[in-house]
Amino acid sequence: MRTILFLIRKEFLQIFRDRMIGKAIFAVPLVQMLILVPAVTFEIREVKLCIIDMDMTSESRKLIGQLEGSTFFRVSHSTFSENEARNLLDKNRYDLILRIPGGFGRDIGNRNPAAIHASINAINATTAQLSWAYLNGVIHDYNLNIIADNPGSIATAGIIPRTEITNRFWYNENLVYSHYMLPGILAILVTAIGFLLAGLNLVKEKEAGTIEQINVTPIRKHQFITGKMVPFIIIGLFDLALGLALGKLVFRIPFEGSIGLFFLCAAIFMISVLGIALFISNFSSSQQQFMFVAYFFMMILILMSGIFTPFESMPSWAIKFNMANPMAYLIRINRMIMLKGSGFRDIYRDIASLAVLAVIFTAFAVRRYRKTA
Amino acid sequence: MKDIPVIYVRNLVKKFGSFTANDGLDFEVYEGEIFGFLGANGAGKTTALRILSGLSKPTSGIVRVAGFDAGNEAEQIKRNIGYMSQRFSLYEDLTVKENIMLFGGIYGLRKREITGKTADLLSRLSFEEYGDRLIASLPPGLKQKLAFSVAVLHDPKIVFLDEPTGGVDPLTRRQFWELIYESASRGITVFVTTHYMDEAEYCDRISIMSEGRIVALDTPENLKKQYNAVSIDEVFVKIARSPEKIV
Numbered sequence: 001m002r003t004i005l006f007l008i009r010k011e012f013l014q015i016f017r018d019r020m021i022g023k024a025i026f027a028v029p030l031v032q033m034l035i036l037v038p039a040v041t042f043e044i045r046e047v048k049l050c051i052i053d054m055d056m057t058s059e060s061r062k063l064i065g066q067l068e069g070s071t072f073f074r075v076s077h078s079t080f081s082e083n084e085a086r087n088l089l090d091k092n093r094y095d096l097i098l099r100i101p102g103g104f105g106r107d108i109g110n111r112n113p114a115a116i117h118a119s120i121n122a123i124n125a126t127t128a129q130l131s132w133a134y135l136n137g138v139i140h141d142y143n144l145n146i147i148a149d150n151p152g153s154i155a156t157a158g159i160i161p162r163t164e165i166t167n168r169f170w171y172n173e174n175l176v177y178s179h180y181m182l183p184g185i186l187a188i189l190v191t192a193i194g195f196l197l198a199g200l201n202l203v204k205e206k207e208a209g210t211i212e213q214i215n216v217t218p219i220r221k222h223q224f225i226t227g228k229m230v231p232f233i234i235i236g237l238f239d240l241a242l243g244l245a246l247g248k249l250v251f252r253i254p255f256e257g258s259i260g261l262f263f264l265c266a267a268i269f270m271i272s273v274l275g276i277a278l279f280i281s282n283f284s285s286s287q288q289q290f291m292f293v294a295y296f297f298m299m300i301l302i303l304m305s306g307i308f309t310p311f312e313s314m315p316s317w318a319i320k321f322n323m324a325n326p327m328a329y330l331i332r333i334n335r336m337i338m339l340k341g342s343g344f345r346d347i348y349r350d351i352a353s354l355a356v357l358a359v360i361f362t363a364f365a366v367r368r369y370r371k372t373a
Numbered sequence: 374m375k376d377i378p379v380i381y382v383r384n385l386v387k388k389f390g391s392f393t394a395n396d397g398l399d400f401e402v403y404e405g406e407i408f409g410f411l412g413a414n415g416a417g418k419t420t421a422l423r424i425l426s427g428l429s430k431p432t433s434g435i436v437r438v439a440g441f442d443a444g445n446e447a448e449q450i451k452r453n454i455g456y457m458s459q460r461f462s463l464y465e466d467l468t469v470k471e472n473i474m475l476f477g478g479i480y481g482l483r484k485r486e487i488t489g490k491t492a493d494l495l496s497r498l499s500f501e502e503y504g505d506r507l508i509a510s511l512p513p514g515l516k517q518k519l520a521f522s523v524a525v526l527h528d529p530k531i532v533f534l535d536e537p538t539g540g541v542d543p544l545t546r547r548q549f550w551e552l553i554y555e556s557a558s559r560g561i562t563v564f565v566t567t568h569y570m571d572e573a574e575y576c577d578r579i580s581i582m583s584e585g586r587i588v589a590l591d592t593p594e595n596l597k598k599q600y601n602a603v604s605i606d607e608v609f610v611k612i613a614r615s616p617e618k619i620v
């Protein structure tokens with residue numbers, strides 16, 4: 001135990017003596033929160049719409065007016081040339097081309113089904129699907145207006161029987177994306193600290209040759225690994241607190257659950273990430289090697305974790321993979337605690353899984369660390 | 374005293390793949406001795422020294438250091454030895470005192486013991502004013518003396534020195550050897566590799582390695598007599614020219 005304290009003291013001395021890292025520990029969470037939280041959003045505003053109105057009737061103009069009235073679309077160009085419209089779509093200048101063929105107004109006047117045609121830029125599949133859904137919504141409203149304007153169209157009853165849905169969004173009532181993203185961004189923050197600071201620290205000792213001086217002492221393997229983990233857990237949790245305070249002050253993020261539970265989970269998570277990082281650094285003999293491999297691991301863990309894409313819609317093998325991805329648990333736990341106010345009993349399964357991963361990865365790191373080659 | 378081997382090596386072989394770095398070494402080192410391990414670069418000195426210090430496992434053979442087997446009791450060996458590698462390995466970004474505190478702590482010394490030893494060590498080296506300086510800011514000679522003092526801080530039975538005076542001026546080398554003598558007089562066995570032949574003269578006994586094998590082992594005096602040479606340097610050159618004659 002005393003040995004570990006000597007080691008921890010040494011790490012802190014070194015970390016804060018490094019001018020760059022000493023400052024970065026404070027700056028990184030600030031910058032990451034202030035830039036990523038407001039910037040990373042799935043919300044879509046202002047789909048740029050190009051209209052080809054070959055009809056030029058009051059019906060077509062009414063439809064265009066309705067589109068212009070929606071906050072979602074911005075009608076920024078009208079043309080009669082299909083070629084021009086295609087060209088603009090090719091150049092990415094517009095997201096959606098809506099062609100209203102001649103005879104549209106006439107068909108509606110004759111009470112025949114009228115057709116319009118939409119071409120959607122689907123380079124970003126998510127945007128394309130959302131645009132399509134919104135367009136459908138507008139057309140649906142337009143149809144209801146037609147029906148309302150033509151009372152005779154439905155035989156006798158003045159009222160059309162239909163289902164109206166009212167809804168309420170739970171846990172994030174106003175669908176504020178920053179509330180959804182922030183818990184995940186906090187998780188990325190502690191991951192980066194665990195992976196890069198701790199992992200590189202060990203490789204740096206290899207490069208400097210100091211690891212050999214340590215290896216020739218009677219220090220125990222678990223003491224050494226603990227000495228490498230604890231300082232970074234402390235720094236990680238400190239940065240987490242900083243990020244959380246910032247989220248509260250700047251983004252007014254709700255925090256429904258227990259702060260203690262939140263930090264406990266983060267600590268368990270950090271142990272698992274540090275286990276992976278130290279395991280990798282045991283194989284690396286240079287910082288360059290470590291960075292390359294660690295980058296690859298971080299990318300996979302982060303992108304598969306469900307921070308940007310819904311976890312549940314991944315293929316089943318990916319969901320299985322995520323059973324070994326500590327990040328996936330932490331993202332879920334963070335969102336549950338912060339937005340939903342979940343308590344220990346709601347998330348104990350995730351916490352238990354995370355703890356198992358922490359034990360396994362740390363055991364790997366300790367086993368792989370060789371004092372005698 | 375002289376009869377107790379603290380290092381006992383029989384038929385030590387270390388292979389890296391198909392390359393044999395140590396090819397059947399036999400020797401023993403006695404308590405309180407200064408034992409010089411000589412040889413050209415690549416002769417296998419460092420490999421043998423790393424095995425003796427428990428940093429590397431022998432491929433085969435018997436290696437006992439301070440009563441423990443290097444094959445499966447490496448950690449017990451480490452409790453009883455000090456080590457200074459040819460790569461300077463104190464923490465450059467810690468101060469002199471912080472380094473002493475760290476290594477003292479790792480060897481299980483009490484804080485008060487460490488403080489006492491630190492003051493002692495600094496005054497012995499006339500280092501008092503350097504105590505709070507970062508290692509990185511010290512001249513190489515001071516660093517090396519300090520590294521040696523840290524290596525014997527916990528009063529080990531044996532200290533292993535791997536080319537400890539590489540790249541140091543002659544005066545500092547002399548001072549360094551005074552430190553070695555002082556430790557030996559305290560009963561610490563010194564095992565030192567070097568390729569400075571003048572340093573070999575300071576040793577009680579020396580062994581000369583060539584291509585993974587020990588080709589000569591005796592006191593400097595006896596070796597000079599045997600090879601009809603005035604200096605170890607000359608002995609070394611004679612051996613290097615006709616290695617097959619000696620074996």
